[in-house]
Amino acid sequence: SAQSASRGEAVPAAKRQKGPPPAVNQGLIAAPRGPQHPGVPAARGTAVDRIEDSTSLLNSFTPPQIKAHLESLKTSLRLTATKIRQKVSPLLKKLTSHENAWIFAKPVDPVELNLPDYFDVIKKPMDLGTIQKRLDSNSYKVISDLGDDVRLTFDNAILYNGPQSEVGTIARDMKQIFEKHYTQLISSMDAEETHCKDAGEACVLCGGAKLLFEPPVYHCNGTSCNGARIRRNAYYFTGGRNQYHWCQQCYDKLKDKERIEMPDITLLKKDLSKKKNDESPEESWVECSHCNRWVHQICALFNGRMNKGSTPYHCPDCVMLLRARSPPREPPNKPLGAKDIKHTSLSRFLEERVLKALKDAYAEAQATPGTPYDVAPTIYVRQVSNVDQIHHVKQGMIAKYPDYPKEFPARSKCVLLFQEIDGVDVILFGMYLYEYGHDCPMPNQRRVYVSYLDSVHYFRPRKYRTMVYHEMLIAYLADVKQRGFHTAHIWACPPCKGDDYIFFCHPEDQKTPKDDRLRQWYISLLKKAKTEGIVTHITNLWDEHFKVDKAATLVPYFEGDYWPGEAENVLKQIEDEAAGRGEPKAKKDKKASAVSPTPPAAALTKTKSERGGLRSDGGIDDENGQDCLVARMGKILQPMKESFIVAYLYPRDFVREMSERPRPSEKPAGAPSPAAAPTAAP
Numbered sequence: 010s011a012q013s014a015s016r017g018e019a020v021p022a023a024k025r026q027k028g029p030p031p032a033v034n035q036g037l038i039a040a041p042r043g044p045q046h047p048g049v050p051a052a053r054g055t056a057v058d059r060i061e062d063s064t065s066l067l068n069s070f071t072p073p074q075i076k077a078h079l080e081s082l083k084t085s086l087r088l089t090a091t092k093i094r095q096k097v098s099p100l101l102k103k104l105t106s107h108e109n110a111w112i113f114a115k116p117v118d119p120v121e122l123n124l125p126d127y128f129d130v131i132k133k134p135m136d137l138g139t140i141q142k143r144l145d146s147n148s149y150k151v152i153s154d155l156g157d158d159v160r161l162t163f164d165n166a167i168l169y170n171g172p173q174s175e176v177g178t179i180a181r182d183m184k185q186i187f188e189k190h191y192t193q194l195i196s197s198m199d200a201e202e203t204h205c206k207d208a209g210e211a212c213v214l215c216g217g218a219k220l221l222f223e224p225p226v227y228h229c230n231g232t233s234c235n236g237a238r239i240r241r242n243a244y245y246f247t248g249g250r251n252q253y254h255w256c257q258q259c260y261d262k263l264k265d266k267e268r269i270e271m272p273d274i275t276l277l278k279k280d281l282s283k284k285k286n287d288e289s290p291e292e293s294w295v296e297c298s299h300c301n302r303w304v305h306q307i308c309a310l311f312n313g314r315m316n317k318g319s320t321p322y323h324c325p326d327c328v329m330l331l332r333a334r335s336p337p338r339e340p341p342n343k344p345l346g347a348k349d350i351k352h353t354s355l356s357r358f359l360e361e362r363v364l365k366a367l368k369d370a371y372a373e374a375q376a377t378p379g380t381p382y383d384v385a386p387t388i389y390v391r392q393v394s395n396v397d398q399i400h401h402v403k404q405g406m407i408a409k410y411p412d413y414p415k416e417f418p419a420r421s422k423c424v425l426l427f428q429e430i431d432g433v434d435v436i437l438f439g440m441y442l443y444e445y446g447h448d449c450p451m452p453n454q455r456r457v458y459v460s461y462l463d464s465v466h467y468f469r470p471r472k473y474r475t476m477v478y479h480e481m482l483i484a485y486l487a488d489v490k491q492r493g494f495h496t497a498h499i500w501a502c503p504p505c506k507g508d509d510y511i512f513f514c515h516p517e518d519q520k521t522p523k524d525d526r527l528r529q530w531y532i533s534l535l536k537k538a539k540t541e542g543i544v545t546h547i548t549n550l551w552d553e554h555f556k557v558d559k560a561a562t563l564v565p566y567f568e569g570d571y572w573p574g575e576a577e578n579v580l581k582q583i584e585d586e587a588a589g590r591g592e593p594k595a596k597k598d599k600k601a602s603a604v605s606p607t608p609p610a611a612a613l614t615k616t617k618s619e620r621g622g623l624r625s626d627g628g629i630d631d632e633n634g635q636d637c638l639v640a641r642m643g644k645i646l647q648p649m650k651e652s653f654i655v656a657y658l659y660p661r662d663f664v665r666e667m668s669e670r671p672r673p674s675e676k677p678a679g680a681p682s683p684a685a686a687p688t689a690a691p
Contacts, residue, residue, distance in 0.1 A: 064322045066310040066433060069343045073331070074432035075325050081431055082215045082308055088198075090147035096198065097144065097155055100190050105137055107186070110178045113137045113162050129168050135161040136241070150517060152195075159187055179262065185599060186614035206302075212294075214248050214308040220292035223514035225657075230271070231259020238508075239286055251272045255281065281621060297324040299331070310433070320682040347389040347427035347434040355488055356424065360390035362484035363426070363477055370473060383470040385427040390481070400443075400568040405580035406561075409638065414450040417441045421460075427482060428468060436480050438464040440513045443484065444494065447667070455667055457489050458567040459499045463511035466519045479534040486658065487543045494658040495667065499549070500571055501528045501652045529653055535656050544655040551650035555643035557637045571653070572642060579641045 067075060093583045104110060115138045119127040128134075140158050143501070166180035205211035211218050227239040230253045239245045239256050246260045247253065253271050255263070260281065263269065294303050295311045298321040306313060309324055316322070323331065350361075367385055374382035396405040400417045407415060411591040426438040441461040462482070468474035487498055503522050504510055515521075522530065538544040550572070554564045567574050647655065 013515065024181070036075045064312055064315050066312070066344065067323070067325055067328050069341045070328075070432045071341075072329065075329060077431040078310070078433075079214070079325055083630055088152060089389060089677075090150055093149050093152050093155065094144050094147060096194065097149075097152065099462040100146065100187070100194060101137070101159075103190065104142070104187060109183070112176060112179065113166065113183070124169075127169065130297045131165050133161060133165075135165060137162060150196075156191055160184065161192075163187075198411045211305050212305045212308055213302045214304050217305070220305055220307065221292040222290055222292065224286075224290065226508070227254045229254060229256045229259055231255045231262070232549075233262065242285065242287050244283060244285050246283055248276045297322060297327055297611055298453070299323050299327040302504065313670075322684050333501065345424075346429075347391055350389075350391040351403050353392045353395070355422070355485075356390050356392040358488050359424065359481060360388070362487070363390060363480050365390065366476060366480045369474060370476065385428070385477075386469055389427040389429075389434065389478075390424065391427065392422060392424050394421065394441075396540055398443075400566075402566060403573060403577050405584075406573070409580055410507045410562050417445060417449050417453045417566065417568075419445050419449065419453075419568070424481070424485070426477070430467065430469065435467060436512075437468050438481060440481065440485070441511070444489065447493070447670070451668055452565045453567070455494050455664075456496045456498060456565055456567075457494050458570065460495065460567075463509070465512060465515060467516075475530075479537065483534055483538045483541070483543065486538055486656070490543055490658040493667075495657070495664050496565075497544075497655040497656040497658060498565060498567060499531055499656070500572075501531050501654060502571070503527050524649075524652060526655070531654055535654070544656045544658060545660055548655045548657070549650045550653035550655055551643065551646045553655055555639055555646055555650075559639060561636050561638040561642070561671060564639075572646065575645060576638060576642060578637060579645070583637055583641070 061123070070078065100570045105114065113136050115136055117124070117127060118135050119125060135158050137159075140162070141153065143149060143158070144155065162469070163180040163184040166179045170176040170180075172178075179643075202211060202216045205218070206213045206216065211221075214235065224241070227245060227247075228234075228236045229239055229245075230236075234256055237256070239254060244257055245259075246255045248269075249271060252274075253276070260278075263278045263281075265278050266276070269278070295306050295309055295313075296303050302324060302644060304311075304324055309322070367388075371382060371384065374380050398419050398421050400419050402413060402415055402417070406413060420443070421440045423443065424442070425436050426439055427434045428437055429435075439462075440459060443458040443460050444455050445458075447455055449455075464478055466474065468477060489497070501524070503524060506521075509515060532547065535544055537548050539547065550564070560578070564572065578667070
């Protein structure tokens with residue numbers, strides 16, 4: 010639903026450096042009359058019987074949109090998995106204690122029972138034992154899912170054995186027993202929910218009591234942690250309006266009078282306040298000015314920022330009632346939405362491509378007789394960020410290769426896809442992109458890097474979701490190719506458990522793809538782009554730069570990419586090894602014995618291929634004379650090379666030609682412009 014989708018949408022944040030979630034108003038907004046919700050501060054403001062004020066998006070909805078929104082909230086009983094287990098366990102126990110329950114107690118074994126055609130007939134096996142395991146592990150998030158599984162167990166037995174067979178008769182009888190008690194259980198739970206609504210203990214729209222948001226994820230800004238996540242229930246220190254955070258260990262290392270320079274603020278240690286990472290943000294409530302009932306602000310689409318104390322709010326039921334009594338003379342004004350964000354040439358190009366892809370899909374469905382198809386609600390593609398940045402090269406790389414560029418100018422862009430769901434513009438897909446233009450030095454010149462890509466699975470209709478999300482990236486590659494960029498780079502890296510990239514959180518039933526599945530998702534869209542002539546060749550970073558003997562200075566260096574960060578660790582290791590070789594033997598033996606009095610056998614049996622050789626410049630290197638950084642990074646990257654995708658948009662001779670052209674910053678004064686060619690302007 011739009012309500013659920015809006016709960017999963019959040020402000021974009023930097024990869025592995027995610028800031029706090031969107032501000033959650035913990036206050037409770039009340040109309041000036043009616044009973045006070047338990048725990049609610051005194052009501053404030055004066056009621057004004059006008060529904061035109063924009064305290065809620067509902068005021069701009071048409072009647073069909075309001076009805077659609079209400080229907081989206083009428084899900085099955087809102088229970089936690091633990092509550093479902095408590096409610097249903099007695100019923101399941103009644104079934105499993107039936108004298109014939111042993112027939113359905115475990116999965117059917119076609120081999121043991123000599124049923125070779127079982128899986129040809131039964132496409133989705135189920136049994137009471139599996140249901141019990143799912144219930145015990147809190148796998149059921151919706152009580153109706155459990156009911157469906159129980160029915161499936163008995164329906165499978167009737168289907169395979171026949172309704173007149175002995176097993177079929179038993180299955181039919183047990184199903185009737187289940188339906189009788191299940192109906193009674195649901196009725197009692199519905200009555201309990203109705204009572205809670207009437208007593209003001211539950212939202213009259215969704216039937217839920219507390220709505221808890223995902224707790225915010227904080228990352229340490231200290232130098233020692235390198236952006237590590239601050240553990241749940243651990244103490245931390247924060248400053249700059251809760252934008253920056255330090256774990257206890259990094260806080261202890263801060264000096265009292267040392268200035269802490271952050272991007273937009275300068276702090277001192279005394280400015281940091283101590284907190285505990287145990288927040289559980291709860292959704293706020295609002296009281297209807299007309300019926301005095303309490304609803305969740307998110308269910309009511311209430312806009313707390315527009316609440317001015319005297320501004321009335323009306324729940325969806327009352328909006329419909331008041332409109333029926335006094336129909337508005339003019340259609341309600343619609344607030345600014347995604348459509349009102351101005352197009353850029355990029356967003357317009359992407360939107361046109363996506364709409365064409367959908368139009369082609371509809372035409373294909375129409376051409377197939379008997380194939381039903383749904384038309385997607387209105388979608389918008391907008392570019393919401395366009396920022397020039399300087400990406401600095403890390404110190405280890407600069408020290409090792411003095412002639413290497415110290416920085417790379419880039420343009421960061423954020424592109425979002427919106428879909429209007431039940432009258433609300435919902436962000437469903439986003440991508441952050443880095444473009445390194447012709448003015449950027451080699452090896453980044455005329456390359457693009459897909460820094461982040463994230464989505465939620467609410468796109469309607471669902472069968473077009475993957476196609477649309479693919480088309481967003483394919484269209485972007487087509488656009489940058491037209492602008493003269495020759496290579497696109499993608500790091501196919503799924504987030505770690507508990508991490509999110511652009512969206513603050515994701516739906517519980519949306520699975521995070523594994524490495525191989527995510528790689529295949531990217532490769533399939535790139536193959537489609539190749540058939541369209543957008544991509545000319547697909548390879549990976551290891552095959553292009555680390556498989557053969559090449560200099561590390563030829564490897565593209567992108568902000569936030571894997572290899573620049575890992576290269577610093579490798580260079581530090583090389584530096585430490587070189588320093589260790591230069592120490593006197595007695596000092597090294599003493600240090601080694603202090604660290605490890607009994608060295609492990611593996612350390613004493615190092616093979617010849619693992620030993621490093623000393624180059625003339627003092628660096629540690631493999632014996633084949635290869636660049637030491639390339640050699641070691643090659644070994645690290647090879648096992649996961651398929652994750653670092655490289656897509657050619659032009660042949661390599663075009664790359665060589667463009668690299669030989671002087672950059673604007675290098676062109677002598679008065680020099681003529683080169684022949685017409687794509688400009689790779691960010």
